[in-house]
Amino acid sequence: MLTATPSGELTCTHWPTSDCKIFHTRFDPAHFSLLQFGNAGIDLPPKIATAVPKRQAEFFHGRLCAQAALRDAGVAQGQVGVGAQREPLWPQGIAGSITHHGAMAAAVVLPAARWAGVGMDVETVGSGQQSAALQETIIMPRERLVLAAHDSAMGMDTLLTLAFSAKESFYKGIYGLVGRVLDFDVISLIGIEASTGTLWFEVMEALGGLYQPGYRFQVAFAAEAGQVMTLFRRAA
Template structure:
């Protein structure tokens, strides 16, 4: 199962693992990020990095290490952009050449209702109204969790382009029942290829108990 491949263009190489078996050792430059971590955190980090290296190899890019950089974001080889996600039972990575895709953001979450109070903290009243309308049409989808996941993908796309934090309230997320979503930025966006970016568009899917969202900002 690779739901990441279903929501990203073919120019993006993706790898998914559903367990932490046979992830292999960390590269010495990756090790410091989890030197003092509990076993569960170390396992998800190690498997996430294994996914990243496998994706880099599939892309045909150097696949030695993906250390942790600023704000704990992955440091990719020169000329490559990428994103890593992990939740219980799901680890994944997506990478692309930077001359084809300028930034990529992915997120996977358990397909379940958000904990009480979280939706109110990460969304506006207007966003919640859209979710209620969608829930009436597609009650099989946990739209609150989808919105949360999509906003995570928005941030992961945003940060490599700007180096700045983006709050949940700084982008209006509008999911579509057709497997797409749109995020309108409420703050000045990055300039990419000479054009100011005012929104990100992505795709989502629900598969085998997970909701998966992704954005690929193509050149």
């Protein structure tokens, strides 16, 4: 998982069950300045320049992590642009994902020759009303049976947060194929392998390419200390 680091310090962590490198940092929005964009050589989009400080800090530190990941991949001068739906636009030859939650930001990049898309998400495990809202809005009846089978071992709050996070990661990684925002019922959770950190999903409607009704795929996950992290990779 992403260990706690001093505010502003960039750290590289290897994903527990793959060769992916996750670059991450923590930050304090109260001590953020727009001057940091210029100092780091990161482009400042007009909409971010007029956003609230918290959003500015999230955007900057997400791009800072992406910058470190790109340099590690051999892309020294690459900028991550912003698409029409606010999706990250990666340099040619790169598939990547950025996530931020609370005072933490992280990024991962992979070679596009092997991976057509990647999505990563980090969440704090919810409880009470948060969990109830997740169960009501993102979980289908058939998925509740899957979650219930693992409740005693993992806890329903963690399971609900994992399901939400995994769907978020999938939507990020599939966006380049579908080009639109998806509902939470386009994929369905069908299995959990806690020992390998794997969630299995089934596609419920035609999305394009291999992702047709009945197609099954996996999302990697890690969960500890009240935090979950998920990773979806779409092969080229």
